[in-house]
Amino acid sequence: MNERVIKQPIEALKEYFGFDGFLDGQEEVVGKIMTGSDGLVVMPTGGGKSLCYQLPALCLRGVSIIVSPLIALMKDQVDGLVAKGIPATMINSTLGLSEQRDRISRMRAGEYKLVYVAPERFKVESFISALLDIDVALFAVDEAHCLSQWGHDFRPDYMRLGKALERIGRPQCIALTATATPVVRQDMLKVLDLRSPFEIVSGFARPNLSLMITSVSKHQQKYKRIREIVKRWKTGIVYCATRKRVDEVAEMLHDWGISCIAYHGGMSDDMREKTQNVFIKKEADVAVATNAFGMGIDRSDVRFVIHFELPGSVEAYYQEAGRAGRDGEAAICELLFNYADTRTQEFFIEGVNPSYATICNVYQHLQNQADGDFEVHETLDQIKSGADVKNGMAVGSAIGALMRNGLVERFDVAGSRAKGTRLLKPEVLTSKIGIDRAALEEKERRDSSKLAAMVELCYARVCRQQWIMEYFGEADAAVCGSCDVCRSKFGKDASEGSSAQILTMRKALSGVARMSRKVGGKWQGRFGRGRIVQMLVGSKSQEVKKNRLDTLSTYGLLKQNGTAYLNELFHAMHDAGLVFTQKGEYPLVSITPRGELIMLGKSTCSLVWPKSGKNQSVATADDALVLEEVGFDPELYERLKEVRFEIAKTENIPAYAVFTDQALESFTRLRPKSMKSGRTIRGVGEAKADRYLAQFITVIQTYG
Incomplete structure (x- = not known):
């Protein structure tokens, strides 16, 4: 037997987890890990990804380090393992220094098999030094898409993991995630510098999920649909883009007499943990939350996931949708789509991608306001005002960029919950901060591209599962037969x-x-x-x-x-x-x-x-019902867009709700000059024709 192996996986599976066999895909991954190879694993939410590293950790000699991005996720995993009699613990910022030292000492003594660690621990030199005295059997990076700045949830602290691996002697390393495009997977391999790794990408399809995208124009329609889904499916998650919306939706559900919780980043750590546990223990039927909620949540009876607004990427959407139906039973995932919601995501993109000029303005303001100790005791809102930054999120992101370049650090202000900012290299002028402009612009471009792909999915009239599978690089994916497109008349025809x-x-x-x-x-x-x-x-x-x-x-x-x-x-x-x-x-x-x-x-x-x-294309007295194309005219197209803009502004509705760009293009190319011929244009329904068409026909007639 290999000296590293102290137990066979199938024995440990039965002993600790009570299972007689593996789920689809798990056995192959576990087998590869047991050979000692580095690897990259992409396995869909609900596919049993956690067991793929937990089981080998129990079978290998030494301690396994599990890097995890969220405290709540760590606690959930550790509590579940301890309940099974598995020696596991976690080390993160919630622990005092003495408790951290005690757990590290017990790691050295071999009292733990799995230790969950937050990625920021690896910027602490004493922690890395402590690991040098420990036999690390396996280094597993969970939620590894956080390694890539092109991923949907990039975490800068993850970027240290490659160097940390070198420092602790390059133990076997496994990167795992539920959603990653081919570009993101390449970043994962590169940052960790995996050695001749195996790559296992399980099928992304979740056949038990019905992916539905419903177009709505008003919030009342969204609430009506939520009420229908909750009444039908009982237990689930409603994802909202902002804290304000979480509170609004949760209040509405309470008014309906529905047992629910509200969860978002504005709550304290303790309150978030308590709230999350209420849902996990099935003391509430519905969770209304921002996107951080649900990562690793072990509640299998989630029957629905509703997105109140458009997510920022297909990756985020599919990961969140995948939190439904983890027991393999049927579940519904419905996105309530209104194009106007893209403005919120555009605001977020602007906030997490500060321009070079914004970073310079923030840095210059910090230099101007620094005291004799090179410290600035201002809130982010005060810095926002002083640096003349419009998007408040961009201030925090700009400071983050300066921190990654070693120019500033954040510190706790004594006797206050506030944080201050300290200049680490006050001699560095704003013109010499060394920020990579091209990288900033490329990341903003890719984030915008991800949002555009999400919008494209919403408008596509092709099987939702098939579209998503191909987005993640899975060629020749089959249609699901259960999404809104497959169920529609379009799908039947x-x-x-x-x-x-x-x-x-x-x-x-x-x-x-x-x-x-x-x-x-x-x-x-x-x-x-x-x-x-x-x-x-x-x-x-x-x-x-x-x-x-x-x-x-x-x-x-x-x-x-x-x-x-x-x-x-x-x-x-x-x-x-x-x-x-x-x-x-x-x-x-x-x-x-x-x-x-x-x-x-x-x-x-x-x-x-x-x-x-x-x-x-035979001309008739009523201007031909089958129109001959005369070519695209950009000037006419702009005139028609102006008419649409004025109507939309007057009625306080999105421009596309009048006529889509595609309909305007058809008007431009086919030039209908009567109401009768105008009604033949694709996208001109009876209601829209009665309400808006005459104004567009007039413009076309007078244009010539």
Whole structure:
């Protein structure tokens, strides 16, 4: 037997956990860890990720260190292990120095098998030195997506772990998380510098979850839907973006007579722990909380997760949604989507990504206000005012950036709960602070990109699970059959199509690819949908000739299908996530990675296929109900946007609630000049036509 191994996993599984066998994926991970290799494990929430490192820790000689980001998460894990008779403890900021020393001493004596540690412990030299005298069998980094600044929950303290591993002799290291894109996984490997690691990425799919996205325009609709879900499913979590919203929703639930708790960062540590325990012990049916709640919460009967507002990323959304149905039984995860909620997430992005100028302003203010001991006794709000920063969150983030560069530190003010700021290198001028501007801008860009992906998911008319699986790099994911799209009329009408339809779709996608360019492995569009369709039907318009589109190999390739059919096909391909429209001054169409696979014949998809038939663009006295495309006109598009803006402002509604950008683009390209023809435009329903259409028709008529 290997000298490191003191017990076989299957024995320990039965002895300590009372299980006769593993869940899907667990046995492979445990087996790999037992070989002594470093590794990276991505396993979905509810898949039994914790056991994958707890079990080997019990089977290996020595102490296993578990790095965990939240005190509540540590306590929950340690309490559960101790209840099973497993010697485990935790070391974090809630303990006094004497208690920390005592637990470290007991680690040396071999009294513990698992020790949970907060990542900030590794900036304390005495703690790292203490570990040098301890036989560390396994170093497990839980919630390892926190290692990556491109992850959805980056924690700067995690960045020290790679160097800490070197200092303590490079014990076997395992990084584990529930959600990580390929980019984030690469960061995890790089920061920890894992040695010839194994990588196990379990399927992200949660077949027992019904992922629903419901569009709402008012808060009253959100409350109505929450009431319906709570009545039907009883126990669950309502996630809100802000503390204020948590209090509002919790108060509303109390008024309805529903047993619930409210949980957010504005509460003291003790109050958060007590509140969390109320929910864990099933003394309350519903938790209303900000996003930190639920990480590692071991309550298996959560039957629903509701997102009151839009999350900031697909990673955050799916991790939070995954806290439902951990017992494997059916559960519902519903996002109440209103595009206006993106403003809150944009505020957060701005707050956690201070500009270089903001960081400089904060640093200069600290230098100006420092006393003889180079200390500043001001609150973050006072610094915000003095440094003329608009977003209060950005002040804390700016100070964090200065701390990571070794320029300042925060300290406790004697006799007060407030914290002060101390300059560590007061001689360094603002112009020499050495902050990497490019890195700041890149992180802001990626955070904004994550939010854009979340919005794209909400608008997509393709299976929610399938879309998310492909976002995380899982190719050829199957449809779930239980999300709102799969259950809708769209889902019932969708099919993989005949061989002729598939060939037409692949030709259309080839046309998109020919009129796009690939930069850094990603497709970027250069033309709008109308111009692409013109090229595919072999239009002889001046715009086509001027851009030399008539020289492309795909020119006229789908002439027999006609403009009307292809426009509908493009709408269907957009809904299915095969093409996308880039945001910017003009709506440019390009191909998605999934669309590229289908174009190359490497994958299939279900589509709501347009009715076959050639373009029948015959003019009639009422301005033709089948309209001939005349090309995109940016000036007309801007005029129509101005009309929409004025209507939205007057009625105090989002602009998209009048007409979507897609509808305005169709107005611009097809130029309907009567109410009857205007009603044929995609996105113009009867109610909107009666209320708004006439104003847009007037602009089109007078434009010429």
